[in-house]
Amino acid sequence: xxxxxxxxxxxxxxxxxxxxxxxxxxxxxxxxxxxxxxxxxxxxxxxxxxxxxxxxxxxxxxxxxxxxxxxxxxxxxxxxxxxxxxxxxxxxxxxxxxxxxxxxxxxxxxxxxxxxxxxxxxxxxxxxxxxxxxxxxxxxxxxxxxxxxxxxxxxxxxxxxxxxxxxxxxxxxxxxxxxxxxxxxxxxxxxxxxxxxxxxxxxxxxxxxxxxxxxxxxxxxxxxxxxxxxxxxxxxxxxxxxxxxxxxxxxx
Numbered sequence: 001x002x003x004x005x006x007x008x009x010x011x012x013x014x015x016x017x018x019x020x021x022x023x024x025x026x027x028x029x030x031x032x033x034x035x036x037x038x039x040x041x042x043x044x045x046x047x048x049x050x051x052x053x054x055x056x057x058x059x060x061x062x063x064x065x066x067x068x069x070x071x072x073x074x075x076x077x078x079x080x081x082x083x084x085x086x087x088x089x090x091x092x093x094x095x096x097x098x099x100x101x102x103x104x105x106x107x108x109x110x111x112x113x114x115x116x117x118x119x120x121x122x123x124x125x126x127x128x129x130x131x132x133x134x135x136x137x138x139x140x141x142x143x144x145x146x147x148x149x150x151x152x153x154x155x156x157x158x159x160x161x162x163x164x165x166x167x168x169x170x171x172x173x174x175x176x177x178x179x180x181x182x183x184x185x186x187x188x189x190x191x192x193x194x195x196x197x198x199x200x201x202x203x204x205x206x207x208x209x210x211x212x213x214x215x216x217x218x219x220x221x222x223x224x225x226x227x228x229x230x231x232x233x234x235x236x237x238x239x240x241x242x243x244x245x246x247x248x249x250x251x252x
Contacts (some may be wrong), residue, residue: 007031008161012065016046025216027214029061036210037209038210041236077158079164080164083165083166095139096135097122101118104118105156130149146176165184215237220236
């Protein structure tokens with residue numbers, strides 16, 4: 001096993017409960033540095049809860065989490081996070097550029113207005129996701145795919161070594177999905193770690209190189225080629241498993 005500083009994310013004995021029902025149970029997880037990692041599992045498997053608990057947004061009953069060997073409180077500004085789109089209040093009156101500049105507030109301070117340099121960085125981040133022409137558009141006037149691109153730009157502007165996205169492809173068009181995955185792969189190739197809560201099993205093999213399969217507990221984790229197997233799919237999804245093609249052309 002790698003030492004914690006050699007792992008992008010290390011989770012040990014993590015348990016989260018909502019009332020009397022466990023949402024996560026005794027999770028042990030290691031994600032190496034510089035991979036494109038998918039977290040997959042059926043609805044209710046605890047995928048988003050795992051991310052939120054790791055980020056300190058949900059209080060665990062027990063457990064130990066480290067990013068690059070450090071607690072999440074010491075990593076603020078070094079982790080870019082894109083939440084599920086439906087969890088955001090899109091009626092808040094602000095422009096796309098303002099949303100992206102929010103990614104700089106930790107370095108700027110909450111009471112310092114962003115200046116020209118911050119605006120230039122925001123425009124550069126918007127350009128990376130093809131949204132520079134919408135910089136002054138109100139966020140609630142954008143389509144779902146455009147909103148998702150803006151939130152990705154907000155994460156990009158932090159220039160963080162770890163990027164975490166919670167179902168970034170849900171409800172977006174094919175062009176937006178292709179743009180996002182190409183950008184994420186480029187960031188991975190630059191040495192960053194990308195962790196994605198993902199729901200489409202048919203794209204796991206083409207999008208990702210590392211896989212975490214879970215259902216309240218961890219079922220399997222490791223390189224996609226070794227982890228995406230009929231046995232692991234059955235263990236994670238059971239009777240809910242969709243009929244999908246496997247590498248050998250078989251069915252799970």
